[in-house]
Amino acid sequence: MITWLSPLGAVLGAVLALGLYLIARGAPLTRGPDLSARIEPYLDRAPQPSRLLHQDRSEVRFSQVLTPLATSLARRLDRVLGGAESVRSRLMRADATESAEGFRIQQVLWAITAAVLMAFAGSLLWWVRGVSLPVLAIVVGCAGIGGAMARDALLTRAAVRREHRIMAEFPALAELLALSVTAGESTVQALERVSRLSSGALSTELDTALSAARTGTSLPEALQGISNRTGLAPVARFVDGIVVAIQRGTPLGEVLRAQAQDARESARQSLIEEGGKREIAMMIPVVFLVLPVTVVFAAYPGLALLQLSI
Incomplete structure (x- = not known):
């Protein structure tokens, strides 16, 4: 009975120690003042209203507790993996709103979620069949790495899908722009007309370039931003x-x-x-599925007759 409870006791003890460490780390006596607390006495503030007229009902949310820990883990993950420029480029190509740091935080959350789910499934197997704890720890670690890689793969897939949409819209928008300019409109008027009459990823990029041109950026620089954001030749x-x-x-x-x-x-x-690639992909089910079944149907009657004659 003692040997059966020793792994469970070790896990519970580790969880208790981690909780006590986090409580001690976040206590006001051990937590140092942040930047806002240091510069707040030197800022001019409006007079505070009376507490009788204003009642503060702010509550501490669970996300506020996890944000500093997730940010720290995201920075460590970025130092380990590197490739911040690649992440920023793919975020720009996918037209994502989050920053590179936010994406790293999402990777950390995906890794923690995958590790927790695998740990839960592994604990059930350990409870029922007595799976080895080192093997379970390795599997949980691999699940966490797989969660981070899955989020990275989703970002790459989103960027590739948006590039395909842009390339599908590109010939029609180019011809519309050529017709508008040939009809006598200026470059800016033609771009505004095409972006107004069309919808899609490339028209959104045109709207962004025109907005930058209206705010003071020169039109060539605003148009160069389209090629920098899309990354398509x-x-x-x-x-x-x-x-x-x-x-x-x-x-x-x-x-x-x-x-x-x-x-x-x-x-x-x-x-x-793309047609050539699909043709090669179609050969896989034909060679490994249809052809063996056809051979079996053709050869089975003859083999049956041979067995009967023998």
Whole structure:
């Protein structure tokens, strides 16, 4: 009975020690003053209203307790994994609202959730079948790493999906822009018309560039932001052509028509490449599923007759 309770007692003791450590770490006597508490006496504040007129009912939330711990773990994860520039680039390509630090915090939360779920399932197996604790600890650690990697894979998938949507919208928007400029509109008017009449990821990027141009940024710099955010070579070539035409004063209609034709050719080439990949993928079920079944149906009657004759 004592040997059966010793692992459970060790786990409970470790949880109790961790809780006492967190309480002692967060106590006012051991917690140092933060930046806001140090500079608050030197700031001018409005007179506080009477407590009889204002009743503060603020409560401490569970998220406020976990935020400092999650932030610290996210910083350590970023130092271990690195690749902050890659994360920022993929967040920009996926049009995500969170920052790189927020993404690392999400990775930590995913890792903790996966580890807790695996620990719960492993504790049930340990209770029923007596699974080895070192093996269970290794599995829980692998589950945490898998949770962090799964969040990273989801970010990459979101960025790739948005790039596919942009490339699907790109030829039509390029032709609309070429028609607008050929009809006599200026570059800004053509961009505003195309962004207003269309909807999608690329039109959103056009709206962002026009908003930056209205706030004082030059139009070439605002358009260069589209290629920097998307990271797609056809879009970058298209933007470079518009920028060069604006800066050098060349006829923009001919440039846009050529760029639209290049966009159509790029889309057609992408479809051909995707068709080739799908054709190779279709060979897998044909070779490993349909062909063996056909061979079995063709050879089984003859084998049955041979067995009967023998």
